[in-house]
Amino acid sequence: MDLAYTSTLLSLLLLGITNDVVAGLHITKVTVPTPVEVGNGGWLDCEFVDEGESIYALKWYLGLDEIYRWTPAENPPIKTFPVKGDPLTVDTTLSNKGKVKINDLTLGASGVFRCEVSAEAPDFHTESDVATITVVDLPDEEPRISGARSSYQLHDDVMINCSSQRSQPPASLTFYINQELADPGWLIHYPTKEDPETGLETATLGLRFPLRPRLLRLGSVSIMCTASIFNLYLKSTEVLVLADVPFHASIMEGRAAAGPGYPGRVSSVLTIMTSGVLLRLSH
Structure with a gap:
């Protein structure tokens, strides 16, 4: 054929x-x-x-x-x-x-x-x-931030952890510093921990960074951790890291490195203080 x-x-x-x-x-x-x-x-x-x-x-x-x-x-x-x-x-x-x-x-x-x-x-x-x-299976609570001290000296290392408890799948965690995404090089990734009875998992993410003057906003740094799971869950927790520095030193370092907006806030504080002194002298 x-x-x-x-x-x-x-x-x-x-x-x-x-x-x-x-x-x-x-x-x-x-x-x-x-x-x-x-x-x-x-x-x-x-x-x-x-x-x-x-x-x-x-x-x-x-x-x-x-x-x-x-x-x-x-x-x-x-x-x-x-x-x-x-x-x-x-x-x-x-x-x-x-x-x-x-x-x-x-x-x-x-x-x-x-x-x-x-x-x-x-x-x-x-x-x-x-x-x-x-x-x-969503977490029963907002993400937890742990490890923060009551105050820090300039150039100290800040080391904190954020955990989202007991969910399936484990939550995705994200750190923000002063409302901006944290430098990926500052993140510490930990394996999730599974509850042997329920199979639910706890996710943990670490953050370590030097407390540089440029990060300060009126003497503190805002740290926020956000936990999310698909489009069903989005929760955040925020803490303030306080810097224990002399007032005049913080002004000088802040002027040199804090960035746009910070000198204006310091000037406003000084103006209020100066006005108060002048008012008392006039009486």
Whole structure:
């Protein structure tokens, strides 16, 4: 048989198979709620086109475990199935076809959800698609800053830690100095610590920097730590690091290195003090 003829025949055969699939049953979209906080829920949505094929069943799986089945020819058409650990509940009163309402998610509900749609006999043509849910257990409190002393001398090393307690996944921590991102070279990265009973993790980030005069704002430095987890959690804690320096020395060093704005604030303080002295002398 001619090679060109054979190639053309195979191409037409493949095109016919592809057209049959496109014209038949196929899934158009699968969406799930993610990320989602522990205890909350959302919708699993599996949209499909049947193109004249009768649907035998639509099933939702979490991993390998079937959690929901819609079989239009049966009565009742909706069935749910228990999963070890009860990672979620299905609200059958709101669910219909491929749209499923899930509630009370636990960390065990994190994973791959698969929608599978099957046509009736004789071919039982089946299509499937997947989406992933991330369940988040948020910290119970704001980030903690520890290690700061009551005061420092100029050029001392400031060493503090920030921790975000017990979450899953661990929080992402960021330090700000005077409202600006801390120099990456000043950061100390620690491994997260996992609670063996709950699996929740505590994240810790360290900060070490020399207390230079240019950092002072009216005798102190603002340190802020921010903890974030996806778009569900954003909390900050701020402390002031105080510099124990002579007043005149702080003015001179501040003028030399504090940057825009600082001399103006010092001048304002001196003006108020001078005005007070003159007022007392006039009396």
